[in-house]
Structures are given as C-alpha cells and as structure tokens.
Amino acid sequence: xxxxxxxxxxxxxxxxxxxxxxxxxxxxxxxxxxxxxxxxxxxxxxxxxxxxxxxxxxxxxxxxxxxxxxxxxxxxxxxxxxxxxxxxxxxxxxxxxxxxxxxxxxxxxxxxxxxxxxxxxxxxxxxxxxxxxxxxxxxxxxxxxxxxxxxxxxxxxxxxxxxxxxxxxxxxxxxxxxxxxxxxxxxxxxxxxxxxxxxxxxxxxxxxxxxxxxxxxxxxxxxxxxxxxxxxxxxxxxxxxxxxxxxxxxx
Amino acid sequence: xxxxxxxxxxxxxxxxxxxxxxxxxxxxxxxxxxxxxxxxxxxxxxxxxxxxxxxxxxxxxxxxxxxxxxxxxxxxxxxxxxxxxxxxxxxxxxxxxxxxxxxxxxxxxxxxxxxxxxxxxxxxxxxxxxxxxxxxxxxxxxxxxxxxxxxxxxxxxxxxxxxxxxxxxxxxxxxxxxxxxxxxxxxxxxxxxxxxxxxxxxxxxxxxxxxxxxxxxxxxxxxxxxxxxxxxxxxxxxxxxxxxxxxxxxxxxxxxxxxxxxxxxxxxxxxxxxxxxxxxxxxxxxxxxxxxxxxxxxx
Numbered sequence: 001x002x003x004x005x006x007x008x009x010x011x012x013x014x015x016x017x018x019x020x021x022x023x024x025x026x027x028x029x030x031x032x033x034x035x036x037x038x039x040x041x042x043x044x045x046x047x048x049x050x051x052x053x054x055x056x057x058x059x060x061x062x063x064x065x066x067x068x069x070x071x072x073x074x075x076x077x078x079x080x081x082x083x084x085x086x087x088x089x090x091x092x093x094x095x096x097x098x099x100x101x102x103x104x105x106x107x108x109x110x111x112x113x114x115x116x117x118x119x120x121x122x123x124x125x126x127x128x129x130x131x132x133x134x135x136x137x138x139x140x141x142x143x144x145x146x147x148x149x150x151x152x153x154x155x156x157x158x159x160x161x162x163x164x165x166x167x168x169x170x171x172x173x174x175x176x177x178x179x180x181x182x183x184x185x186x187x188x189x190x191x192x193x194x195x196x197x198x199x200x201x202x203x204x205x206x207x208x209x210x211x212x213x214x215x216x217x218x219x220x221x222x223x224x225x226x227x228x229x230x231x232x233x234x235x236x237x238x239x240x241x242x243x244x245x246x247x248x249x250x251x
Numbered sequence: 252x253x254x255x256x257x258x259x260x261x262x263x264x265x266x267x268x269x270x271x272x273x274x275x276x277x278x279x280x281x282x283x284x285x286x287x288x289x290x291x292x293x294x295x296x297x298x299x300x301x302x303x304x305x306x307x308x309x310x311x312x313x314x315x316x317x318x319x320x321x322x323x324x325x326x327x328x329x330x331x332x333x334x335x336x337x338x339x340x341x342x343x344x345x346x347x348x349x350x351x352x353x354x355x356x357x358x359x360x361x362x363x364x365x366x367x368x369x370x371x372x373x374x375x376x377x378x379x380x381x382x383x384x385x386x387x388x389x390x391x392x393x394x395x396x397x398x399x400x401x402x403x404x405x406x407x408x409x410x411x412x413x414x415x416x417x418x419x420x421x422x423x424x425x426x427x428x429x430x431x432x433x434x435x436x437x438x439x440x441x442x443x444x445x446x447x448x449x450x451x452x453x454x455x456x457x458x459x460x461x462x463x464x465x466x467x468x469x470x471x472x473x474x475x476x477x478x479x480x481x482x483x484x485x486x487x488x489x490x491x492x493x494x495x496x497x498x499x500x501x502x503x504x505x506x507x508x509x510x511x512x513x514x515x516x517x518x519x520x521x522x523x524x525x526x527x528x529x530x531x532x533x534x535x536x537x538x539x540x541x542x543x544x545x546x547x548x549x550x
Contacts, residue, residue, distance in 0.1 A: 006354025014342050085338035089398060092302055092332055093355035094324035251265070251305035 004099035007090070011107030015073055022069070023115055030065045030119040034058065034126065037183060047185045048216050058123045059210040060182035062116045063144060067205065070112030070145040071152040071173055074104045078156025079165045091250065097243035101153065101236070108149025109142060116141060130213055136221055137212035143228045144205040148173075150235040157239075157248050176202045186218050201231045253316040255280045255406045255437035256301065261310035263296050263461075270296040272461040273310070278454075280315075280405070283429075283438045285448035285469075287540075288458035289548055294441045295335065297458070298410050302332045314406055328356055331404035333396050335411045339383040345394050346370065346379040349401045356402035369397045372427045374420075389420050396424060406437045413444060425451065449473075449540040457547050465547050469540065476538045476546060478511040481519060484532040491526045494519060499542065507536070 015022040038054035047056045081087035090100070123129065131137065151173070159165040180202035186194050197203045208224030211217035217224075243249070256278040263271040271293045278284045288294050299305045300312055303319050303326070312319045317326040340348055349366045370379050373393045378386060386394060396412060409428070413421050429451070432438050442448055448455060448469070455472055457465040465472065484505045490498070497519065499509040508519050516533075523530055 002357045002359055003355050006351055009354075010343075010351050013347075017342055081340075084341070085334075085336050086340045088304065088334050088336075088338060089340070089352060090355065091304055092327060092330075092399075093352075094327040094357070095355055096324065246306065250303065251299075 003093065003095045004103050007095065007100070007103035008106050011073070011077060011103060012110060014077060015107075015111050022072070022111065023118060026065050026069055026115050027118045027122060030061045031122055033061055034123060038126070047188075048214060051214055051216075052127065055127045055129060056185075056210070056214075057183065058120070058127065058129055059213045060180075060206050062119045062123070063140070063206050063209040064177050064180075064182045065119045066112040066116035066141060067144050067148045067177055067202065068173065069115040070108040070148040071155070071169070073108040073111040074149050074152030075155045075159075075165060075168070076152075077104070077107075078153065079159050079162060082156070082160065083162065087249070097240060101240055101243055104153050105146060105149045105236075108152055109145035112145030112148065113141060116145075130215075132215035133212045133221075135212075136225075137209060139225065140205055140209040140212060140228065143225075143232050144209065147201070147205070147228060147232045147235060150232065150239050153239050154235070154242065157242055160248070176200055180206045181218065182206055201227060204228050252280055254278060254313075255282065255315060256439065257311075257313040257316070258297070258301075259311050261297070261300065261312060262308045263293075263300060263305065264308045270461050271300075271307075274458075274461070274463055276456055276463060276466070278437060278439060280437050281432070281435055282454055283432050283452045284440065285452035285455045286439060286441045286458065287445065287448060287455060287544060292458040293461040294458055295410060296461075298332065298408055298439075298441065301408065302330065303327060328402065329404055330406050330408065331399040331402065332408045333399040333410060333412050335414070337388065337391050337395065339386075339391055339394065341382070341384045344380050344382050345375055345386070345397070348383060348394065349397055352398045352401040358402055362402070365403055366397075366401055369400050372430075373397050374423055388415060389417055392416055393420065393424070400431075405435070406439070407431065408439045410441050411443065412440070413442060413447065445541040445544055446539065455540070457544065459548055465543075472543050473538060473540065476509070476542055478509065478538070480536040480538060480542065481508045481510050481516060482506070482534045482536055483508065483519070483523065483530055484534075485523065485528050485530050488526070488528045490528075491522050494522050499545075509538075509542070 034057060037057055041053050046053060155165060155168045159168060179197070180200055181197065186197045186203065189197065204224035204227040207217045207219055208221045208228065211221040254277045256276065258274055258276040261271055261274045262269065274297060286294050286297065300307050301314065301319060303323050306320060314326040315329045317329065319326045343351070346366065349369065350363065353362045353366055370376055373396060375390065375393050375397060378390055383391065383394060399407065412424065428438055440448065440452060452469055454468050456463050480499060482505055494508070497508040497510065497515070498506060500507040510516065520530065
C-alpha cells in the first residue's frame with residue numbers, strides 16, 4: 001500500500017507543482033469558451049425550458065475540462081517519463097501492475113476534479129446553477145475522470161513520442177469531447193448526427209453530468225451511467241492487461 | 252548460503268538477434284563482482300533481465316533465491332540498479348526523489364534516516380533541496396547512485412557508474428561502495444575502466460557475443476598471461492618481422508611487447524637497434540586486466 005500511495009502522492013505533486021499550467025490554464029480556457037459562446041448565443045438559444053443557454057453551457061464546460069485534464073494527467077506523466085527515461089525508476093520497483101494503475105488513475109481523477117471544481121466556482125460568478133441531483137454529478141465526475149484517466153494511461157503506454165501523443169489527443173480526445181453535446185443538445189442535430197452521437201461515450205458523460213444539475217437531459221441518466229460505467233470497466237480491464245503484459249514498457 | 256545472483260541457461264533474443272546465448276552465472280553474497288565485455292557483448296541485457304526491465308526468452312534468473320519473473324516483487328526489493336543513462340525526474344529535488352524511490356519499495360518515514368545517510372555519503376547534502384534539473388552532470392550521477400540505494404538493497408548493480416565522472420567523485424563513490432561491500436552488500440559492476448575492476452573486484456566474468464567466455468577470480472585471470480610487458484618509447488617506424496608476434500599494443504610513440512622471459516628484453520632491444528629504430532625510453536610493466544581482457548576478447 002505504501003508503494004501505491006507514494007506513486008499517487010508523487011503524481012499529485014507533479015501536477016500541483018506546475019499548477020499554473022495544469023489547473024489555472026484550463027480554467028481560463030473554460031472561462032473563455034463560456035464568455036464567447038454565452039455572448040454569441042446566450043440571448044438566442046434556450047435548450048431546456050427555463051434554463052438559460054449560459055447555464056446549460058456550464059456543466060458541459062466543467063465536464064469537458066475535467067475529462068481533458070484527467071486524460072492529460074496520466075498521459076503526459078507517462079510519455080514524459082518514457083521520453084526522458086526516468087520511467088526506469090518505476091519499473092525497477094516491486095510495484096504491481098494493479099498498484100501502478102490505481103495510482104495513475106486516482107491522480108488523474110483528482111486533477112480532473114480540481115480543474116472541474118475551479119471551472120464551476122468561476123462560473124458561479126456568471127449564473128446561478130441549480131444542483132438537482134448532487135450524487136449524480138459526483139458519480140459522473142468520478143467515473144468520467146476515471147474513464148479518461150484510464151484512456152490517458154493507455155495513450156501513455158502506447159505512444160513513444162510526443163507527436164504520437166498529440167495525435168491521440170487531437171484526433172480522438174478533442175473531436176469526441178467537442179462533438180459530445182457540450183455546446184448544444186443533440187436534439188438540435190440532424191437525425192444522422194443524433195444517431196452518431198449515441199456512439200460517442202463522451203456524450204453520455206456530458207449529458208448525465210448535466211442531468212445532475214438540471215434534472216433533465218437528452219437521455220435517461222441511468223442509461224448514461226450504465227454506458228459510462230461499462231466503458232470505464234472495459235477500458236480498465238484493457239489497461240490492466242496491457243500493464244500486466246509489460247506492453248511497450250518491459251521488453 | 253543462497254547465492255546473491257543465480258543465472259541459469261539464460262537466452263534473450265530481440266527478433267532474429269540473439270543477445271544472450273545460454274548464460275550461466277552464480278554470484279555469492281558479499282562478492283565484489285565485475286561483469287566485463289566489449290560493447291554489444293550482452294552486459295546491459297543481462298542487467299536489464301536481472302532488474303526485470305526485459306524478460307528472458309529462456310532460462311531463469313534469481314536474486315537471493317527469488318525468481319525475477321515469478322517472484323518479481325521480492326527479487327526487486329533485494330536489488331538496487333544504477334542505470335547507465337543519466338536519467339532524472341525534473342519535477343522534484345534530490346531528497347524528494349530519494350524518499351519517493353524508497354516509498355515505491357514500501358518503505359515509509361522510518362527509512363528517511365538512511366536516505367539522509369546516503370545523501371551525506373555521496374556528498375549531496377548541499378544539493379538535497381536542489382531540483383534535479385539544476386544539478387551538474389556529476390551531481391546527477393551521484394543522485395542516480397543514491398536512488399538505487401534508497402531502499403538499502405543487499406545486492407547492488409552498477410552499470411558503468413563512472414562513465415564521465417571526475418576523479419573526486421569516482422574516489423568518493425568507490426569509498427562508499429567499498430564500505431557497503433564491507434557491510435555485506437553484494438556489488439556487481441560493469442565498467443570500461445578495467446583498472447577499477449582489477450582494483451575492486453575479487454571475481455570477474457567476461458562476456459563476448461552473449462556468452463560467458465571467462466569466469467574466475469581476478470588473481471587467476473591475471474595469472475593466465477605469464478610474463479611481463481615491455482613498453483618501449485620510440486619514434487614510429489616499420490618494425491622488423493621478428494618482433495611482430497610479441498607486439499601487444501601500439502600507440503603513436505610507444506610499443507608494448509608481451510614477454511614471457513626476461514631474456515627477451517635484450518632480443519627486442521637488439522632487433523630494434525638493428526632496424527635503426529631509436530629507443531627513447533623503456534619500462535617494464537606487470538600484466539593487467541586489460542591485457543587479459545584483450546587476450547580473451549581477441550580469441
């Protein structure tokens with residue numbers, strides 16, 4: 001347990017030491033999205049009855065920031081350690097692959113939650129946000145952070161170079177998060193794109209999370225929770241298999 | 252007593268290339284052991300296998316009786332490896348890194364006293380709170396050694412620890428390593444500085460093309476080459492054919508001859524005189540590990 005706890009603590013300190021870059025910067029980015037989109041569309045769009053567009057936007061932005069930063073935490077730590085070679089200090093230790101996984105996963109969730117909470121606190125200056133089902137909010141935040149933290153571990157194991165990691169981020173994480181209904185309800189999309197959105201796991205994370213605030217969404221939260229939970233378990237299983245086999249870490 | 256290291260019929264292939272071809276090696280507890288060989292002989296592969304950084308294609312490796320694959324956690328707790336490359340984590344200072352490293356091995360705050368001792372013994376006290384990025388190359392090397400010792404392993408592997416290290420650090424490091432050896436730690440060393448291996452190690456294994464080609468005490472290995480070396484400083488010139496079989500090494504301004512008999516001294520000097528080569532200085536030298544190494548590697 002001490003080994004896992006040490007690695008977890010190190011991973012937390014790693015992002016906290018550069019908090020300006022890992023926490024403040026994504027909060028400012030989220031705030032810019034909020035200012036631009038609410039200014040451009042705020043007076044013209046009402047997605048749910050009685051919910052302003054600005055209020056609608058905020059849970060999506062919180063969740064998007066949370067997911068992207070959970071991914072960034074594990075993926076950047078692993079790729080940096082691999083490129084710089086200092087991952088050897090972890091590989092020489094008796095840490096089991098499960099402990100390795102848990103430490104990176106928990107640190108990713110914490111970073112996601114810290115960034116998400118900061119975006120939420122800043123957003124409160126702009127609009128009063130209801131919290132219809134706080135437990136649902138927490139469940140989606142933790143599961144979503146876990147899912148992306150796990151995906152970050154997979155990307156970190158797979159990528160050998162920074163450009164491979166950038167490709168993973170730019171061609172998978174960014175499109176999936178932007179096309180997940182952060183800025184719109186999928187009911188406003190043409191039928192084909194509505195159907196396509198249902199194959200995007202980010203959609204369930206965003207919609208379920210938003211449901212926790214407003215008590216309404218595009219899809220039943222139970223379905224979203226199931227999809228997110230099953231996806232998280234499936235990716236965790238895959239990650240554990242990769243770690244156990246030593247794929248790209250141990251020759 | 253359980254051997255510190257037990258390697259049996261270890262093979263390791265990277266695709267079609269066979270890096271290790273059935274290595275057998277036993278290192279007893281408390282030994283100061285040298286693993287020598289030319290580049291590409293398989294030394295680093297063998298160390299990486301012991302450390303669990305790569306897995307053997309065939310064969311078994313044990314650290315203090317624990318298999319490095321089947322019982323990897325216990326095997327790694329007993330082993331400290333100083334990697335060859337100068338790698339470091341840029342986010343933390345020296346003391347933090349050492350405490351983290353000990354923590355990964357399951358050691359808590361009680362181990363902090365040992366971490367501080369390692370810091371002091373390696374002359375890092377002034378730099379304990381300095382970020383790893385800001386350390387000079389020599390200081391980074393010290394921190395790297397300290398990291399391998401943070402969990403006080405009974406078996407310590409040093410993979411080329413003195414590459415690019417100044418004399419002061421080299422001496423300080425060897426004093427500390429000798430102290431650890433006297434305390435019962437087993438030390439396994441790979442180095443290109445053969446005089447270090449000769450001075451420090453009681454036993455030597457030489458690897459060539461993935462096989463152990465020599466394994467003996469340092470004293471016995473030195474006895475393999477009878478006689479002495481005659482080093483002659485002279486102006487570079489064509490040597491008479493009669494001297495060619497005796498040449499052990501050639502430099503720009505000196506030739507070293509391998510002599511089995513003191514009577515050969517006069518013969519060498521006479522032949523040089525006869526060929527019109529002006530001798531500036533002569534020196535008799537004992538055979539060293541480098542000569543043995545060259546002899547074995549050349550075979």
